[in-house]
Amino acid sequence: MPILTVTNLAGATRDVTASAHGSVMEAIRGAGFDELAALCGGCLSCATCHVIVHPDDFARLAPMSADENDLLDGSDERTPTSRLSCQIPFTEALSGLRVTIAKDG
Amino acid sequence: MPNTGTLIVGAGHAGAQAAAALRQFGYEKPITLLTEETDPPYERPPLSKDYLARDKTFDAILLRPATFWASKNITLTLGQRAVAIDAAGHALHTADGTAIAYETLIWAAGGHARRLACTGHHLTGIHTIRTRADVDLMQAELAHTETVAVIGGGYIGLEAAAVLRKLGKSVVVIEMQDRVLARVAGPALSRFYEEEHRLHGVTLLLNTAVECIEERDGRAAGVRLANGTIIAADMIVVGVGIIPAVGPLREAGAAGANGIDVDEHCRTSLPDIYAIGDCAAHINPYAPAGQRIRLESVQNANDQAATAAKSIIAAATGAPAPHYDAVPWFWSNQYDLRLQTIGLSTGYDDTVLRGDPAARSFSLIYLRAGQVIALDCVNATRDYVQGKPLVVNRRIIDKALLADTAIPLKTHG
Numbered sequence: 234m235p236i237l238t239v240t241n242l243a244g245a246t247r248d249v250t251a252s253a254h255g256s257v258m259e260a261i262r263g264a265g266f267d268e269l270a271a272l273c274g275g276c277l278s279c280a281t282c283h284v285i286v287h288p289d290d291f292a293r294l295a296p297m298s299a300d301e302n303d304l305l306d307g308s309d310e311r312t313p314t315s316r317l318s319c320q321i322p323f324t325e326a327l328s329g330l331r332v333t334i335a336k337d338g
Numbered sequence: 339m340p341n342t343g344t345l346i347v348g349a350g351h352a353g354a355q356a357a358a359a360l361r362q363f364g365y366e367k368p369i370t371l372l373t374e375e376t377d378p379p380y381e382r383p384p385l386s387k388d389y390l391a392r393d394k395t396f397d398a399i400l401l402r403p404a405t406f407w408a409s410k411n412i413t414l415t416l417g418q419r420a421v422a423i424d425a426a427g428h429a430l431h432t433a434d435g436t437a438i439a440y441e442t443l444i445w446a447a448g449g450h451a452r453r454l455a456c457t458g459h460h461l462t463g464i465h466t467i468r469t470r471a472d473v474d475l476m477q478a479e480l481a482h483t484e485t486v487a488v489i490g491g492g493y494i495g496l497e498a499a500a501v502l503r504k505l506g507k508s509v510v511v512i513e514m515q516d517r518v519l520a521r522v523a524g525p526a527l528s529r530f531y532e533e534e535h536r537l538h539g540v541t542l543l544l545n546t547a548v549e550c551i552e553e554r555d556g557r558a559a560g561v562r563l564a565n566g567t568i569i570a571a572d573m574i575v576v577g578v579g580i581i582p583a584v585g586p587l588r589e590a591g592a593a594g595a596n597g598i599d600v601d602e603h604c605r606t607s608l609p610d611i612y613a614i615g616d617c618a619a620h621i622n623p624y625a626p627a628g629q630r631i632r633l634e635s636v637q638n639a640n641d642q643a644a645t646a647a648k649s650i651i652a653a654a655t656g657a658p659a660p661h662y663d664a665v666p667w668f669w670s671n672q673y674d675l676r677l678q679t680i681g682l683s684t685g686y687d688d689t690v691l692r693g694d695p696a697a698r699s700f701s702l703i704y705l706r707a708g709q710v711i712a713l714d715c716v717n718a719t720r721d722y723v724q725g726k727p728l729v730v731n732r733r734i735i736d737k738a739l740l741a742d743t744a745i746p747l748k749t750h751g
């Protein structure tokens with residue numbers, strides 16, 4: 234199972250494993266992080282699954298859709314490596330991905 | 339008073355989030371999260387969408403992993419129904435005769451699906467969509483179902499209709515009003531969704547009242563309309579709203595006509611009792627001035643949970659409690675259409691259509707006394723995002739400018 238490295242709002246970092254079926258959002262939520270709201274359950278309607286990807290990992294991700302980009306534009310916390318975690322399929326190839334939960338995540 | 343902590347009734351979006359938020363904000367006393375349902379907290383929106391379509395498993399719609407609650411020292415009590423409250427004695431009574439003492443009570447019991455009252459309403463084959471159990475029951479019957487009559491053209495009825503068409507069922511939607519979504523959206527949005535459903539093969543009966551449910555061999559066999567026509571159906575789905583689940587709280591003396599009245603901190607009229615989510619009638623800054631409303635949305639459940647949690651913690655420390663003033667938002671998925679709503683259109687007196695519905699990407703902008711109060715955005719995420727500041731700041735903008743898709747809405751922010 235691929236490994237995901239998650240940093241929470243308090244700055245604590247933890248490695249979690251998740252099945253390679255779901256999204257990065259599901260991997261984070263499934264590991265019990267309570268800061269990631271993901272209110273719409275992953276259907277690209279809410280932007281409350283906002284994470285900041287480690288700059289060195291950003292290029293490993295497939296480009297985002299126009300809708301994801303537009304939703305992220307609504308966030309005051311947006312950074313150059315911001316993503317909506319429900320839009321990133323978590324695959325074996327992404328093992329080792331490092332993400333930080335955003336303040337409005 | 340013994341240090342009994344917070345008892346939460348209802349483990350839906352509001353109750354579950356209240357428990358999580360209390361811990362997140364540093365509440366250290368005991369928390370009990372009690373619900374009549376037998377499943378740990380899960381998301382309700384997928385029940386009429388991906389979960390009904392079997393595109394998502396039950397595990398994928400859990401709000402938190404099942405182990406989360408114990409890990410946060412939250413006692414999750416499943417399959418227990420609250421039946422009475424002793425407000426003066428700070429105790430809750432459950433159906434099995436247990437009394438649970440509380441220091442603070444959060445009532446987050448949401449609502450139960452409204453059922454039909456006509457002849458035949460009790461028959462097998464009639465379904466509502468409110469709980470996981472409801473949908474599992476439907477699914478068990480779907481394999482031998484060919485025709486479905488959906489009573490009620492609101493969001494849940496229409497979402498279910500879209501999924502059922504995708505599953506190859508023949509679907510008739512019966513709506514009493516002259517348009518679908520009449521209670522929640524403007525005519526232009528209704529007409530658009532009616533057209534989409536027709537294009538997908540749904541038969542829409544508007545201005546149509548139900549007389550009774552027809553029976554055959556002890557099962558529902560169809561819907562008899564007020565005009566005498568019988569719509570044959572193997573399955574009947576009733577999507578006519580909810581009845582707030584507030585009986586015990588009302589009997590204990592809490593004020594409220596439609597749901598339970600709460601103040602800006604989500605406090606009811608009873609001491610140390612809060613109410614949040616679908617059952618909480620509150621003054622919303624985005625509704626017409628002074629109007630008390632209940633909002634049935636994940637946003638409202640979640641943000642009121644945070645308000646109540648912060649208020650409970652503030653009450654203990656004497657710090658000022660926050661006001662509930664979050665901007666309402668909502669979504670609905672039907673076919674390949676993603677609707678995103680920002681603001682509340684209640685009481686609108688004018689609308690502006692931005693974009694072309696025929697292009698399947700447009701927004702309907704609602705105005706009240708000239709101010710932008712809400713947007714329904716269909717496959718138009720950019721308008722949804724850029725429209726938010728217009729709603730928050732109650733902007734007054736020329737209608738022709740709002741309609742002009744060459745000008746991004748943020749220009750008016």
Ligand SMILES: Cc1cc2nc3c(=O)[nH]c(=O)nc-3n(C[C@H](O)[C@H](O)[C@H](O)COP(=O)(O)OP(=O)(O)OC[C@H]3O[C@@H](n4cnc5c(N)ncnc54)[C@H](O)[C@@H]3O)c2cc1C
Nearest residue numbers: 348350351352374382383419420447448615616634635636
């Ligand atoms: C099919 C469906 C689709 C939806 N789609 C969307 C959507 O796309 N977007 C959106 O924003 N919102 C949507 N909603 C609305 C959203 O799910 C609700 O607003 C939200 O669930 C409200 O949360 P709540 O906690 O207040 O109530 P609920 O989620 O109803 O939870 C209340 C819980 O309390 C339990 N309970 C009731 N009485 C008692 C009692 N006496 N003792 C113990 N337990 C009790 C109930 O069984 C229930 O489990 C949808 C709802 C449904 C049903």
Ligand code: FES
Nearest residue numbers: 273275280282319
């Ligand atoms: S969970 Fe809502 S956009 Fe990702």
